[in-house]
Amino acid sequence: MLMGTADLIPGISGGTIALITGIYKDLLASIDSLNYKNLSLIKGGNLKKLWESINGDFLVTIFSGIIISILAFSYLIDWLIKNQPIQLWSFFFGVLITSIFFLKKLVFNWNFYSTIFLIIGILISYQLTSLPLKADDTTLLYLFFCGIMGSIAMILPGISGAYIFLILGVYQTLLNSIKMITKVWSSFNWDIFTETFLILSVTGLGFIIGLRIFASILKNLIEKYNDKTMPLLIGLMIGSLQKIWPWQEIVNINLNNEKYLYSKAILPSTYEGNPEILTSLIVMITAILLTIFLGSKNLTLKK
Structure with missing residues (x-):
């Protein structure tokens, strides 16, 4: 459920939560x-053999938790x-910055190439999280593409799937659709149901x-090139810190006659x-202590 809650928030990745809770490699x-x-x-x-081969109990537990938390906490988030916003970002800033120190333990042989990949990760993440946010675009083909991009971001620690949706201009559309799902049963409207179903199913298919595809690629990279892949993932997390820094200034800009937020x-x-400041520090310290507790108990990656 922590992963699902994180995936709702632009700036924190479900992959980060999976890492600090020790389930990333199994996932x-x-x-x-x-x-x-x-x-x-x-x-x-x-x-029965299929269920055992795909670790069915694990997958159902993880993804049912994600779906339930997304539906349950969409209004709250x-x-x-x-x-x-300050308290929310303070909490996740504390989670992310503490996670970075824990993940250093997963690099078994830090070398020159590890540093290079760390820098590459920082630059990629910083550039992605510095892009202006586009106004909503909701064509079905575009939503399918956004689903693919969001899934890649979700599985990568540091790059938030929700933030990618913001950059691509569909975050509010998807969040509104998720919120509508919780309403549709109490006041059913066929037109609203059809529109919501199309938006979520097309995006979900892409996701x-x-x-x-990307989980398979990432799994092979970690198994064969751990001391390059993990620094890259750590770099992605470091580069995203500026986006979840609690104090932000929002600027409206126009590019090619389109409105963006920066x-x-x-x-x-x-x-x-x-x-x-005092409240944010209390929240941040709480998040740091919670992450230390979770990370010290669960963070492992076999060599």
């Missing part, structure tokens, strides 16, 4: 096991982003395809409004 391996060889067991009716990190002393 990649289980998704990668959804291949033709295992799925062909359906033809022979050998469902939307409210926090709009009404308590599933992207997740399956967010930049600023000092608390230059923040327009009450910077709530």
Whole structure:
């Protein structure tokens, strides 16, 4: 459920949560096991062997938790982003910065190439999280593409799938559709249901395809080139820190007659409004302690 909650928030990745809770490698391996060889067991009716081969209990537990938390917390996260952004970002800034120190332990032989890949990761993530945010675009083909891109970001620690949706201009559309799902059963409207179903199913299809392909690639990279891949992932996390820094300034800009929003990190002393420094520090320290507790118990990656 922590992964699902994180995936709702622009700036924190479900992959980061998977890493600090110690399930990242199992998650990649289980998704990668959804291949033709295992799925062909359906033809022979050998469902028990299929379930064991794909680690079915694990996958169902993880993804049902993600779906439930997304549905349950969509209103809360939307409210926090709009009404308590400093406290929200303070919490996840504490989570992310502590996770970075833990992940250093997963690089077994830090060398020159590890440093190069760390720098590459920082530059990629910083550039991605510095892009202006586009106004919503909701064509079905575009939503399918966004689903693929969002899945890649979700599985990568440091790059938030929700933030990629923001950059691509579909975050609010998807969040509104998720919120609408929780309403549709109490006041059913066929037109609203059809529109919501199309938006989420097309995006979801792209997400599933992207997740399956990229999880396999990432799993192989970690197994064969761990001391290059892990520094790259750490770099992605470091580069995204500026995006979840609690104090941001929002600027409206126009590019090619299209409206964009640009967010930049600023000092608390230059923040327009009450910077709530004491509250944010308390929240940040709480997040750091919680991450230390989770990470010290769960963070492992076999050599």
